[in-house]
Amino acid sequence: xxxxxxxxxxxxxxxxxxxxxxxxxxxxxxxxxxxxxxxxxxxxxxxxxxxxxxxxxxxxxxxxxxxxxxxxxxxxxxxxxxxxxxxxxxxxx
Numbered sequence: 001x002x003x004x005x006x007x008x009x010x011x012x013x014x015x016x017x018x019x020x021x022x023x024x025x026x027x028x029x030x031x032x033x034x035x036x037x038x039x040x041x042x043x044x045x046x047x048x049x050x051x052x053x054x055x056x057x058x059x060x061x062x063x064x065x066x067x068x069x070x071x072x073x074x075x076x077x078x079x080x081x082x083x084x085x086x087x088x089x090x091x092x093x
Contacts, residue, residue: 001061003038008057012076013038019070034070042075050074 001016017034033053043051050073055062062069074080 001035001058003034003080004057004061005035005054007035008088009039009041009054011037011039013080033066034072037081038074038078038080040075040076042073045075047073080082 002014005011005014005016012038015036017036019032019034024034037054051071051083054073055069058066058069072080
């Protein structure tokens, strides 16, 4: 993911968090990710379109087993708040 996003968007900042362990996944599973990316490529693009572009660039990974992808995509002149993902909801029985 890191290489693909780096090639596609030439980010000034890129961090990928594997959050699978927060979602009742076994250790080592790679199913839930949070991507924080800052790029000049996003300077003239709306926030919704940025997120769509990131999702589209990772389409193969999403089809190959990535279950959830959270994206924070910012232009270089925007403040970066990396947020945290909410805890996984336990299934109601």
